[in-house]
Amino acid sequence: MESELKVPTMAELSAAGQQPEVLFWVGCAGSFDDRAKRITKAFVKILNRAKVSFAVLGTEESCSGDPAKRAGNEFLFQMQAVSNIEVLNAYEIKKVVTACPHCFNTMRNEYPDLGGKYEVMHHTQFLGQLVEEGKITLEGGKFKGKRITYHDPCYLGRANNVYEAPRDLIKKLDAELVEMKNCKKKGLCCGAGGAQMFKEPERGDKDVNIERTEQALETKPDIIAAACPFCNTMMTDGIKNKEKEAIITVQDIAELIANAEEL
C-alpha cells in the first residue's frame, strides 16, 4: 500500500503564491542517514494522511548548527543559524515542526536571540495535536499487548521538559508502556549528545549506549521507542551489540503510528 509521498518544498509553494501552515524541518539525519530517512518518510506519510498543509526547505535547508555549538564552535554555529534564519524569515515561516530534538532545541531556544522567532514543535507534540484535533485516529490493534519502553532524548526531556507528549501517543496505541529505571528527569543519555555522535568515546569501562540498552532490556520490551534519530542509532547499535535485533526493534514514535495506521 506504498503510496507516493507528497513533499512540497517552500520554493514550489512560494512560486505558486501559497504559504503552508507549518514547515517540516527535516534535519541532517532525517535527510541523509538511511535509518533516519525511514522516520522522515513515516512522518510525512502521517502528514499526508492527515492532510496537513506543510512544506520542506529541501536543498535550501542546512545544518541547524547544534553539533558545532555543542562541540564549542560558536562561530560556525552562529554562521549556520544566521543563514538558516535568513532563509526561514524570507519565507515568512511562523511555525516549524521537526523530528530531531537537537534541531528542535536549537531553533526553539537559541535562534530567537539571533532573530529567528518561530513556534517550534517536536513531531511528537505535533502528532499529539493531530490526534487531539481528530485529524488522525490511532487504532492500536497492532500494538495491543506489546511492551514498549520509551527512551527520553536529553534534548527533548531534560532540556525542554517534554516528557508526556511521546508517552501519551504510545499509550494511545494500546501498548503497555514500561518505564526504565532511569526515565523522564532522570533519563540516561544514549551517548550521542554534545557532538559525541561524530567521535569515538573517551576511554572508559563501557559505552554509554550499551549501559542504556541494558536498562532498556531490563524492562523486557518488544519495542524500544525513540524520538530522536541519534538516540535511534545508538539504541539500535546497542541492541545489535546484545544480539537482540531479531526480537526487539527500535522505532521512532512516528514509525509506530505510521505502522499502526498501515501507512
Place this chain on the structure above:
Amino acid sequence: MQYLPNILFVAALMAGIGFFIRNVKKLARNIKLGKKVDVTDNTSIRWRNMFKIALGQTKMVVRPISGLLHIIVYLGFIIINIEVLEIIIDGILGTHRVFSPLGSAYNFLIASFEIFALLVIIAVIIFWVRRNLIRLGRFIKPEMKGWPKTDANWILYIELILMVLFLTMNGADYQLQQMDATHYTKAGAFPISQFLAPFFNGMSIPSLILVERSAWWLHILGILFFLNYLYYSKHLHILLAFPNTYFGKLGPKGKFNNLESVTREVRLMMDPSADPYTATPEAENGEEVSKFGASDVKDLTWVQLLNAYTCTECGRCTNECPANQTGKKLSPRKIMMDTRDRLEEVGNNLDINKGIFKDDGKQLLDDYITREELWACTSCNACVEACPVSIDPLSIIMDMRQYLVMEQSAAPSELNNMMGNIENNGAPWPFNQMDRLNWAKEN
C-alpha cells in the same frame, strides 16, 4: 574582675566575627574576578527558586534518605540558632538564660532545641556511617581523596561535638536547677538532657558549675570556630546555597547562551554593506578584546565562580553523569572542585602579591581540568538536573570547549571533520546539500 568573663566573651565574639568578615570579603573579591553577567531579570522567579530549592529543600528529597537526614540537620541548624542568640546575649550581659521570662514558650523552645539536637546527632552518625563504613560510591570517587574526605568528616565531628556540648550544658544546668544553685533560675524543659543525670550523680554544685560553664564556653567557641571553618570547607554551602539558587539558570536547560562577541563578527561577515574598517564596539568601549571561551577562572562568569564555592561535593551530579557511570574520567563534581581550587590559588596569589596577580604559569585548563574530561561530556544536563543547589557544571565544560575550539583549534580530529562538513556542505557528514531531498523520491 567580675566582668572578666564578659570581656573575654566580647573579645572572642569580635575575633570570631572579625575573621569571618575578613573571609567573606576575600570570598566576594574572588567571586568578582569572574566576568560580569546580567542576572537582574525575572526577580520574582528567582526569589521563588530560592525559597523552593534552598529554603524548601525541594531537590534534596529527590533522594529520600539523604534528603530527610539533611532536612533534620538543616532544621536543627536553623532552629538551634535561636539558642545561640540567647547565649550571645547572656555572654555579653553576664545574664543566665535571658529569655527565660518567656515562661512556657521558653520551655517549648528549649525542649524543641533538645529534640533537634538529638535528631542531628543521629543524622550525623548515619551520615558518617554512609561515608566511612557503607562507603557509598559517590563518596569514594578519585576526586574525594585527601582533603575533601577529611573535610567531610570534620564537619560531621564538629556538628556532633557541638550538639553533645549543648546537651551537656543543659543537663548540668538542669541538675543545678534541681539543687537550687544560685544564679540557675528554674527555666526550660529538658526532655533529652535530663537523661544525662546519671553522669552527674554525686557531683557537687561547684563541679556541676564547672561542667556547665565549660560546655557553655566550648559550645559558643566551637560555633565561632565553625563559622570561620566555612571558608576553607565545602560547608560554605550553608550560606551560598541561597544566593546560588537565586542566581541559578532560568529557562530551558537546553538553551546555551549565544556569544555576543561572535554575533557581532558574524553579522559583519553576513552584511555586505558593513564597513570592516569601522571601529569595533569593544574598541569604542575601551575594553580589552575578550578571548573566546574559558581557559582559566577569570574567563568564567562570577555566577559560575559562585557555583564553585557553593558546591558541597555531594556527588549527585557525578552519580547521574553518563560518562562517569561508564568509567570515563569526567566527573561534574570534579569540574566544580577544580574551579574552586584554582580560584583559591588565584586568590592566594593576589593576597601574596598585594592585589596584583603575578603570572604563575598555570590555568584551569590542563593544570586542573584535562581535555579528556571535557570531551567526554554528552551535554545531557543530568548533572544540572541532579544538583540540589542549582549549580551548572555543564556551562563550564562548554565554555572550556569553546576555548579549545575557537582559540586553540584543538578539537578531536573527528569533530574537525564534522565541522568541516558543516562548513562545506551544511551537514555533519560529507553529503552534498543538493541531495538533501533525495529521500522523498526513494522507496
